[in-house]
Amino acid sequence: MSRVIYLHGRQFQQQNVFRSITIGLQPFLPLTQRYRMALSGLGQQGYFTLAPRNDSSNVPTPYMWPKRINPEQSGLYQSIPEANNWQDSLKTYNSMAGYAAPSAIGLGALLSRMIDANVSVRTSKAGLQSSSGAPRLPSDVNEIEALLIGKELERITGFTGSNPEMELLNDPALYESAKTKRKAGMSTENIDILFGHDKGGAGIYKAIEKTFGKKMVENTAGLEMTIAKAGNKAVKSFGRFTKTQIQQAGSLRQAFENKVDQDINEINSRIADFADQQVKAKVKIKKEDRAATVRAAFGNSASAIGDASTDLPKLARELIDRITTISNSPSAAGYLYQVPLGALEGGMMGMVRLSAGTQKHGYPKIIKDMVSVEFVGGLGNVSDMLTQAGLAMAGVDGIEFSKRVGMLKQQAIDTAIATESRIGLLGHVVESDATLLSEGSVDITVGAQTKKNNALTGLATADIAQDILRQIQQFYTNPQVQGNFRFFFEKLLKESSDLSDVWKDKSQGQGKGMSENFIYNDYAKAFRGMGVWTKGTYSWKDEQYGENVSVSPFLTSRRAGVYAFDGKQITK
Secondary structure, eight states, X not given: OOOOOOOSOHHHHHOSSEEEEEEEEEEEOOSSSEEEEEEXXXXXXXXXXXXXXXXXOOOOOSSOHHHHSOTTSOSHHHHTTTSOHHHHHHHHHHTOHHHHHHHHHHHHHHHHHHHHHHHTTSSHHHHOOOTTSSTTOOOOHHHHHHHHHHHHHHHXXXXXXXXHHHHXXXXXXXXXXXXXXXXXXXXXXXXXXXXTTSTTHHHHHHHHHHHHOHHHHTTEEEEEOOOOOOSTTOSSGGGOOOHHHHHHHSSHHHHHHHHHHHHHHHHHHHXXXXXXXXHHTTOOOOGGGHHHHHHHHSXXXXXXXXXXXXXXXXXXXXXXXXXXXXXXXXXXXXXXXXXXXXXXXXXXXXXXXXXXXXOGGGOEEEEEEEEEEEEOSTTSOHHHHHHHHHHTSTTOOHHHHHHHHHHHHHHHHHHHHOOHHHHHTTTOEEEEEEEEOTTSOEEEEOSTTOOSOOEEEEEEEHHHHHHHHHHHHHHHHOTTOOSHHHHHHHHHHHHHHHHHHHHHHHHXXXXXXXXXXXXXTOOOGGGTTOOOBOSSSOOOOTTOEEESSEEEEEEEEESTTGGGOSSSSOOO
């Protein structure tokens, strides 16, 4: 079972931009007496594991290796004398930080150098484009995906933000810098997709028009989108209703509208009550500050006008912010709120058109203009709607369009993960957790979840990792070839041998059964052929064979742990 923890969604599981390269030196209890360094895990770009693999060509001895030590801890090493010798030896190794740390530091520097050597031959940090490098380019993979498919629809239809129909929406009030121009108490975020400003926004506009009708999109600024599933435990309030409620309402559309009405009416009611309280208390609030004041009141404090245990305050703050933006716009009359309903009825999407109103005492009021539910396929997400709309357009080759959409989805994933901070951490090496299993597979944890700090992980691009794999394969083909990897690998084997010797020496006399009697080929008659430790200096054979219990090296490259290189979790 992998210990990798994905914190930020599917982009980390599916991206093809970055790889984490992990090295470690760990106590290794082999299933066979002899083992060798071998490559495995190949297939995806930049994926590989170089680790010990069991070898059936055991060294002939009076007692075969499975009898001497086995996974059930019933071998001679475990039972004679009666003690848990393997666990004793592990405790001994864990106390060797003073010996292992210098090795780790040296290997970490070499790993960083090996990655940097590859980065240096590429321009602009391996040619990556930061997802934060363009104005208003979102970091959310789903928004990026929608905009990329929207751009494809713009290409197909010729309909862009420059069309007369969209000119009304090219309104600076809608996309001015939230951080510098919005009032205190208002959000620093904007509407997810701005139809007249974001590249691809016009294509999304056209797809919604095709799916939900012209009245739904007419004079709308943009789209708030989510992939949160609907249901009784939905994280988004508009989508929190059940199949039972659908049956009671008579249709999915009616149940959805009922929920939208319930939430909006509740928020408006609380705004009205708050306004009454301010007037009664003779609290004077400027007209231009009332939206920010009531929005802040839907907070998490004890005096909040919304129950912080529900999603309603969060929804209220978002809606108040967005309709305030709309009310300041001379061109846009409303905006859209999308809810995937596929979890309740396959392929269905709910769409709500919202606009700004004013209630008593001049406080904001949320207006529901329209509600609609339509089949869009898939999970009812925006990308599903865009794909279906594209396939339905005249002259579109369905097979080619579907292939193109698949490529754009991968591009969205890769763009979302290529943040400026992550690009800046290429070649950066940090402590991590890694467990080397008996068959040479490795479990990895990097970042906030790291506790053991028994390995080192560096960040590289997928093509850099692939080039390191090429060097490994070249080394195996011709070990005489000089290069960065050869130098690194020889150092890796030497450090593992040196640590094996220290570990063996310190283990003798520890615990009840950790004695010299368990050095392999010991001539004490009672223990002859029972040992698990190498006699004399440990070394890896020329063919990269290891024998007996040792500290063994590994090197692995995967997606695991890439999420942690975000400039926040990685601090060492």
